[in-house]
Amino acid sequence: MATAEPQACRSGSVHDTRPRIAVERVSRSFQSSTGEVVALADVDLTIPDGQFCCLVGPSGCGKTTLLRILAGLARPSSGRAVVRHDDPRRLAHSVVFQDYSVFPWKTVRQNVELPIRARGVSKREAAAAGREWLRRVGLVGFEDSWPAQLSGGMRQRVAIARAFACDPEMLLMDEPLAALDAQMRLLLQEQLLALSQEEAKTVVFVTHSIEEAILLGDRIVVMGARPGRVIADIEIPFPRPRSPAQVRKEELFGELHEYIWSLVRGQVEDQLRLDKATS
Amino acid sequence: MSSPSHTGRRAAAASGGHDIELVPGRRELDPARANRLDKRWVTALAVLVPVLLVSFWQVAATARWIDVRFFPAPTQILADWRGLLDSGDYATHLGASAQRIALGYALGAAAGVLAGLLIGRARLVRKALEPTIVALYTVPKLAILPLLLLILGIGEASKLTLIAVTVFFIVLINTNGALEAVPTSHIEAGRSFGLDRIDMVRHIVLPAASPQIFVGLRIAAGMAVLALVGAEFVAAESGLGYLIWNSWNLGIPSYMYIGIVTISVLGVLANGLLRLAQRVCLPWDR
Incomplete structure (x- = not known):
């Protein structure tokens, strides 16, 4: 991190300097009917505590696979990844999925309270934490609604509140805003930015949107496809606390956007050529 | 025009006779009323059909159109x-x-x-x-x-x-x-x-x-x-x-x-x- 101020205010525990995530030569391949597909090839990645790290890349670059490995939902085919877990009473991480992960049979309040209660926290405390987080994502008055009664943006806010409310040591987000319409997406970007700045937690954030990655991240890891790998690792120099409007005005914002797009664009074009060659 | 004249836009007069006119119907104009009528009809039919069937059976049995040894009258x-x-x-x-x-x-x-x-x-x-x-x-x-x-x-x-x-x-x-x-x-x-x-x-x-x-x-x-x-x-x-x-x-x-x-x-x-x-x-x- 280049800027001085965020370093101090965003580090979770002052004494422990071990990275939050250490990925060492992790590969992952899948068997498909046409043969072996290498989703990740020899990925090395170290994420320090408190960093907001965005994974950007074209479809098939393995960014979701990497996140799923970090979440413990998939295993590497080779190599190893270490996720730090300081306090066994807390979750090492919680995950916000793209969509469809809010349980339709639980009310908004019950959805948010479930992971808190699963940790053995008392009903009263869980209710208080749930209420607080629903307030912070602007869902006051919808506590007893069923997810089916909410809009997509509201449902995703439930998912975000749920992930934050159980106070995990780290947040893993897999394109949490991808299914939303453009305006709702802008709004939730602002909310996420504010929340992440207040909470100072490590966040790994997978997104297709370069702009979103620049606005939110301390760092952008650009990934390439076939096989999935890291092709660039870029530090975002905008100081915190920042706001989207502020960042968009910076000259550097445009340059960064252009640079990252040139990297991703090459990947997407390769993919087009490959698709044409195989068809 | 078959639909009431106040319900919607008329197709431009200058164009030919194949224009499709899109106007609200009875249901769109008063959905609450249409639903109420629907509900009433559905209930009435659901009750009426079995009542009619049983009445017919009764008449048929009384008139000896059917063999009451096998099909005794409902009464x-x-x-x-x-x-x-x-x-x-x-x-x-x-x-x-x-x-x-x-x-x-x-x-x-x-x-x-x-x-x-x-x-x-x-x-x-x-x-x-x-x-x-x-x-x-x-x-x-x-x-x-x-x-x-x-x-x-x-x-x-x-x-x-x-x-x-x-x-x-x-x-x-x-x-x-x-x-x-x-x-x-x-x-x-x-x-x-x-x-x-x-x-x-x-x-x-x-x-x-x-x-x-x-x-x-x-x-x-x-x-x-x-x-x-x-x-x-x-x-x-x-x-x-x-x-x-x-x-x-x-x-x-x-x-x-x-x-x-x-x-x-x-x-x-x-x-x-x-x-x-x-x-x-x-x-x-x-």
């Missing part, structure tokens, strides 16, 4: 029903059947859901048992009644077991299918929040599967009635099945109709009860 059936009621026989038969089906169904359904959850959560066990379960499911349960009579005797146990076994397999197979259909995203969300095995079933697997489980429970209720009547035909001294079967020996056809109608009412009630239970248990599922 005659009603009179015989009153006789059965007064003698207390009706209550005996109804009570015996209701008790058998309630107990047998509860046993079979509870065991079916429980076994389905246990088997469904363990892949190896499921793979090991699946062929056997399918083979047993296919056996018409009435075919094992003689065996049950042999093992358990002619008492209540054999009839309860027959109903329970019938219900068990239907509920088990539906529960298993329901578990397989639980979206991975919900399972993974649960796993990522560190839920243990019990919380996983309680908070995620069971609720996610329950709409499909209820389908199995409703199908099983119908099959339970079938098993009940079958068992009472051959191996009972009481119950609605016995009433129907025995009326053939006695030559009193109206008892058959009383038994049949009572059973069908029982079936409708059971179905309604299950629907109500589903609505109460799964308020999120519409």
Whole structure:
């Protein structure tokens, strides 16, 4: 991190300097009917505590696979990844999925309270934490609604509140805003930015949107496809606390956007050529 | 123009005669009224059709268009029903059947859901048992009644077991299918929040599967009635099945109709009860 101020205010525990995530030569391949597909090839990645790290890349670059490995939902085919877990009473991480992960049979309040209660926290405390987080994502008055009664943006806010409310040591987000319409997406970007700045937690954030990655991240890891790998690792120099409007005005914002797009664009074009060659 | 002139835009006069005019109809202009009328009509028809059918039957019987030895007039059936009621026989038969089906169904359904959850959560066990379960499911349960009579005797146990076994397999197979259909995203969300095995079933697997489980429970209720009547035909001294079967020996056809109608009412009630239970248990599922 280049800027001085965020370093101090965003580090979770002052004494422990071990990275939050250490990925060492992790590969992952899948068997498909046409043969072996290498989703990740020899990925090395170290994420320090408190960093907001965005994974950007074209479809098939393995960014979701990497996140799923970090979440413990998939295993590497080779190599190893270490996720730090300081306090066994807390979750090492919680995950916000793209969509469809809010349980339709639980009310908004019950959805948010479930992971808190699963940790053995008392009903009263869980209710208080749930209420607080629903307030912070602007869902006051919808506590007893069923997810089916909410809009997509509201449902995703439930998912975000749920992930934050159980106070995990780290947040893993897999394109949490991808299914939303453009305006709702802008709004939730602002909310996420504010929340992440207040909470100072490590966040790994997978997104297709370069702009979103620049606005939110301390760092952008650009990934390439076939096989999935890291092709660039870029530090975002905008100081915190920042706001989207502020960042968009910076000259550097445009340059960064252009640079990252040139990297991703090459990947997407390769993919087009490959698709044409195989068809 | 067939629709009222105030309802919408007229197609531009200059264009030809093939323009499509898009205007609101009666339903769009006053949806509340249209729905109210709909509801009234639906209710009226639902009541009217059976009333008409029974009236026609009554007329046909009185006019001797049909043979009243086989098709006694509804008024005659009603009179015989009153006789059965007064003698207390009706209550005996109804009570015996209701008790058998309630107990047998509860046993079979509870065991079916429980076994389905246990088997469904363990892949190896499921793979090991699946062929056997399918083979047993296919056996018409009435075919094992003689065996049950042999093992358990002619008492209540054999009839309860027959109903329970019938219900068990239907509920088990539906529960298993329901578990397989639980979206991975919900399972993974649960796993990522560190839920243990019990919380996983309680908070995620069971609720996610329950709409499909209820389908199995409703199908099983119908099959339970079938098993009940079958068992009472051959191996009972009481119950609605016995009433129907025995009326053939006695030559009193109206008892058959009383038994049949009572059973069908029982079936409708059971179905309604299950629907109500589903609505109460799964308020999120519409």
